[in-house]
Amino acid sequence: MEYSNNRKIHKITLPVPGPIGSVHIYLIEGKEPTLIDVGIKTEEAWKSLIEQLENLGYHPCDIKHIVLTHHHADHVGLLDRFPDDVKVYGHFKMDPWISQETTLYKQFDSFINTYRIIYGIPENFQNKLLNINDSLTLSCKRSLTNVVSEGDEIPSIPDFKIIETPGHSSTHICLYRERDGLLIGGDTLIQNVFLNTMLEPPALGETQRPKLLFQYNESIGKLKNLPIKRILPGHGQEIVDIHALIEQQFKKQKKRMKRVIKVLKEKPQTVFEVCTKLFVGFYEIQFLLALSETVGILDLLEQEKQIEMNCLREKWVYQISE
Numbered sequence: 001m002e003y004s005n006n007r008k009i010h011k012i013t014l015p016v017p018g019p020i021g022s023v024h025i026y027l028i029e030g031k032e033p034t035l036i037d038v039g040i041k042t043e044e045a046w047k048s049l050i051e052q053l054e055n056l057g058y059h060p061c062d063i064k065h066i067v068l069t070h071h072h073a074d075h076v077g078l079l080d081r082f083p084d085d086v087k088v089y090g091h092f093k094m095d096p097w098i099s100q101e102t103t104l105y106k107q108f109d110s111f112i113n114t115y116r117i118i119y120g121i122p123e124n125f126q127n128k129l130l131n132i133n134d135s136l137t138l139s140c141k142r143s144l145t146n147v148v149s150e151g152d153e154i155p156s157i158p159d160f161k162i163i164e165t166p167g168h169s170s171t172h173i174c175l176y177r178e179r180d181g182l183l184i185g186g187d188t189l190i191q192n193v194f195l196n197t198m199l200e201p202p203a204l205g206e207t208q209r210p211k212l213l214f215q216y217n218e219s220i221g222k223l224k225n226l227p228i229k230r231i232l233p234g235h236g237q238e239i240v241d242i243h244a245l246i247e248q249q250f251k252k253q254k255k256r257m258k259r260v261i262k263v264l265k266e267k268p269q270t271v272f273e274v275c276t277k278l279f280v281g282f283y284e285i286q287f288l289l290a291l292s293e294t295v296g297i298l299d300l301l302e303q304e305k306q307i308e309m310n311c312l313r314e315k316w317v318y319q320i321s322e
């Protein structure tokens with residue numbers, strides 16, 4: 001895979017356990033080789049990474065810079081295996097996640113416990129919500145060496161600029177090369193995937209959970225205004241028709257919003273009940289994704305004042321606004 005005369009970009013695909021299956025990370029060649037994301041912390045992923053780097057003529061010790069697109073374990077876990085002198089770049093909000101800052105994870109725990117009740121999640125689904133301990137063992141425990149924000153450059157790849165794209169997570173960034181319109185996109189846009197956000201607790205020092213679908217829409221709106229020609233994503237195939245995919249995203253959301261209004265016109269319902277109707281046949285398999293998208297759609301409708309949340313007979317339900 002080559003995008004310029006002097007710098008090659010190689011896609012490395014690593015295994016991820018469970019329904020996700022695999023993640024793409026990218027090696028950018030140069031005097032100081034750079035990795036974009038590193039993969040999940042399993043022996044299989046590490047073995048596969050070493051093998052693929054070797055095939056390209058590299059060893060993990062040759063990597064001098066690592067840029068993390070966001071904090072999810074499938075993108076950051078193997079960071080612990082890299083030498084101490086590697087520079088690690090990411091959004092400032094990412095650090096408490098990847099360093100496994102205790103206060104944040106405690107906040108996460110209490111967030112989940114509160115929202116289990118508010119969202120009306122039945123007992124048999126609660127263990128599908130999130131197993132923090134599992135995700136911690138597959139993730140890293142290490143800090144960023146360099147914080148990056150909108151417009152910043154990474155010294156080893158100065159032709160790329162950082163674009164902040166919160167939404168999929170509040171920590172998400174992409175790398176954009178203006179010269180040829182190439183975007184290394186992380187999980188912001190994935191071909192044929194229309195569930196793009198993951199519920200998060202309030203950030204440290206904040207009391208409200210981030211409204212990630214709002215942020216997501218702003219971020220993809222921002223990408224739509226850039227002359228991006230192709231996206232190297234964190235999962236799935238390379239994306240060339242960016243505008244069409246963004247349009248599809250917005251259309252899908254509108255359709256889901258209409259469906260929720262229809263469902264709530266029948267009667268007031270809990271978030272869980274709405275989720276089961278919005279994602280028939282899917283919520284049982286990928287509950288956290290389905291729930292996160294449901295919450296996002298409800299946030300959008302609440303913002304438009306079409307619906308409101310109330311406590312009726314000791315249950316938190318959404319209903320059509322009067």
Ligand SMILES: [Zn+2]
Pocket residue numbers: 070072168187
């Ligand atoms: Zn992700």
